[in-house]
Amino acid sequence: MPLLTPTATARHPLRRWRTTALCAALVAMAGAAQADPALRCHTDPEQIATAHGCSATLLGPEVYLHAPAQQVLLWQLDGGTHAHRVRLFGPDGQLLRQWPAVHNGRQEIGWVTPSAGRYHLQADNPFFDSTQAGAAPVQWRLQAHGTAQPTAPTSTDHPGGGALASARLRQLQEQLALATPGQKAQLMENYWQQVQAQGSPWLETLEGQPKEALVTFLWRAPAGTATQPHHVRLEWAMRAADPFMLQALPGTDLWYLSLPLPRGLRTSYQLVVDPVRYPATAGQPIGRVQRIQTEQLSVQRDALNPHTWHAGSPSLPTDSVAAAHAQRSALHISASGPLRNLVEAGALPPLAGTLQHLRFDSRQLSNTRSLSLYLPPGPQPAHRLPLLVLFDREAYLERVQLPQLLEQAMRQGRIPPLAALLVGQSTREDRARELPPHTPAFGQMLATELMPWLRARTPQLTAQPAQVVVAGSSYGGLAAGYLGWAHPETFGAVLSLSGSYWWAPPPAPGSPGDRWREGDWFMQQVAQSPKRPVRWHLGYGLLERGVHGEAGLVDNSRHLRNVLLAKGYAVSTDEFPGGHDYYAWGEALVQGLQLLLPAQPPGSAP
Structure with a gap:
């Protein structure tokens, strides 16, 4: 039997390169941080005065360090198989930075010290009690540090002038050309x-x-x-x-x-x-x-x-120093009518349903991962509740606030009441190993170990594959597509967002690489196999274009759509105006669910 520890609580080629290359670089830099008498670190604030440098690995949820002003400090936090939120407090106690808990295992953080003094790093697990049995202590390593030096602008940073595309800027430029120095200052002030x-x-x-x-x-x-x-x-x-x-x-x-x-x-x-x-x-x-x-x-x-x-x-708080770095600006251009930014203000309402965070030990894979199970409010008949299985648990909980978003869509009548199982990977490295179909082991574990266990402990979940949607974005979108194709007896519907369908298995060890070989590996599997009982929804952003002549995710997804249609599959698509972005994926996920699990009209039989 898998072990369970409940806790009560309310890709893209460039993206793959960034993740793998950065992790490799950080491993290579381990131990590179040199001892500096002006830089001192300790897990006990009372020991800072007598500490010697920051070269040692530090264990525990908090680190205190004394640093000079204008120092670049690059740290690596290793949370084991857990994700941690990290806060940085300045010498005056002000919260300067915050990093959300969206990555399991190793996480890179860094900042430039605005002034000399004692800084305080604090890591906490927002999903689980950090004192639970078996939880490994957080590890901190200073990877590199030094005096902050500006990046020198290059000629390619600032392309030549040319005609201004914006009529408003052209008008401003014309007014400035005719103005006196004093008038120029006033023109600019009025403009701002x-x-x-x-x-x-x-x-x-x-x-x-x-x-x-x-x-x-x-x-x-x-x-x-x-x-x-x-x-x-x-x-x-x-x-x-x-x-x-x-x-x-x-x-x-x-x-x-x-x-x-x-x-x-x-x-x-x-x-x-x-x-x-x-x-x-x-x-x-x-x-x-x-x-x-x-x-x-x-x-x-x-x-x-x-x-x-x-x-x-x-x-x-939006006006805080930490928010200026942690939060992002939002843009939602009106699709028709007068041009304006349609971003809606306000937070999502608190949950009315239940959300449990779970730890799952897999015997098949010999690893442990975090799960989150959302159930909608109210009683549900046995074996009737549709289920969404979604990858990248931590990011969808923290960035998308998925359970709250699903409840809002339910209240609006866009989707029926449903359950959601959010599946995490043990570490960021496991994500790159499990979500692409290097082997069938991860999908086999989900279909034959995790899903039977889930249904046994949650009897209201549907037993019909057609009412089970497997979903994800980027590598998770690829995993969703592969699992629907490989295990239609378990997952009868696929909701794939910005799927990394450029992926192909690496060459066998010892064999030479072949840069001329045919790509689109997954499309070949679909084309060469019999049609299977699974419905598809593909969502992808119009900004996900290729560069330097290579195919982008738009092209990969359109190719998969065409192969699926040629094989006779039921396929819906959403070419949304957006990119590789959780801000866009939240709404895109709801739209996909509307098509795969349409809400029943009022008065219809359950």
């Missing part, structure tokens, strides 16, 4: 007052393109730095051959980036502002992984956009 009143980004129509809007992202250089070089980049869920760099409007403190984007776009974003360099030692080259890691220290919400998404930290 308009931005504050109306919010950024600017949305403008595009002549001859009724399905698109010109979106202009704005940033204001801090007072006294308008003539200094800056590095400002848009960080969001779209890939491109070149970074999305903002450039300065000459002679002003205004920086801008104009992009034609689809109407109806639903996305979140941050700005990378004046990133620091990786604190490498003399003669050590700074690689792309290190550059990306340190750029993430400089991400911040768009201060000119009043619409925010909590991104996993809903309890942070």
Whole structure:
């Protein structure tokens, strides 16, 4: 029998590269942090004065450190098979940063110290009691540190001027050209007052393109730095051959980036502002992984956009220092009518149903993972409750707040009452091993070990495969597609969002790689096998395009759609205006459920 410990409580090629390459780089850097007499760490705040450096691995939920001002500090937290929320407090006790509990196992955190003094790192498990038997202590390792040095802007950071695409910016430029120095200052002040009143980004129509809007992202250089070089980049869920760099409007403190984007776009974003360099030692080259890691220290919400998404930290006050880094700016362009940002304010209502967090020991895989089981309010007949099985448990709980989102959709009559099982992987490395179908072991465990156990302890769950939806996004979307195809006797419906259908098994050990081999491995499996009793819904973002001539997730998903249709499967698709983004996936998931599990009309028989 699997072991259970209940606790009461209310991919994409670039993404794969970032995860695997960054983990490999951090492992290689272990022990690289040199002893520094000005930097001292300890788990006991009373021992800081006599501590010697920060080179040792520290065990426990809290770390105290004394650091000079303007130091880059890059840490790795290892929570074992659990996810932890991490908070950073400054010398004055103010909460400076917060990282949500969305990654099991190793997690990278870092910051630049704004002043000298004692800092306090605190990790807690929001799902389970940290004192439970068998829980491994949190481990902290300082990976690298050094004095913060700005990343020098390059010529590619700021492309040449050219004609302004935005009519509003062209009008401002024309007015500035005719103004005196004193009038220029007043013009700019008036302009920024308009931005504050109306919010950024600017949305403008595009002549001859009724399905698109010109979106202009704005940033204001801090007072006294308008003539200094800056590095400002848009960080969001779209890939491109070149970074999305903002450039300065000459002679002003205004920086801008104009992009034609689809109407109806639903996305979140941050700005990378004046990133620091990786604190490498003399003669050590700074690689792309290190550059990306340190750029993430400089991400911040768009201060000119009043619409925010909590991104996993809903309890942070929007005007706090920590929220400026943890939260993201939100953009939802109206699909028709006047152009405006349709982001809705307000938190989701508290749960009326029940949510249990569970620990599951698999005998088949010899590992332990976290599960969360949501049940809707009210009594449910035996064997009648539809079930959603969803991967990436921690991210969907923290960022999407999935149980609350499902209840809202139920109250609106969009979906019927249903249960949801959120499945986590033991570690981030296990995610890359289990979700892609390297072997059939993970799917076999779900179908023959976990699901029978779940039905035995939850008798209200349906016994009909057609009422069981397996779902996920990115690698989870690939896993959902594979499991529906491989185990239709258990999962009769697939809801795949931005599935990583570019994936193919690696070459066998010892065999040479073949970059000319045919891709789209999963599509070949579907095409070459008999049709199976499973229904499909594929959702993918229009921003998920390829670069440098490679196929993007849009192309992969359209190819799978065509193969499924050719085989005679029932397939619905949602080409949503968005990208590889949990902000978009929450609504996309509900829309998929509406098609796979339609709500019964009032008065119909259950």
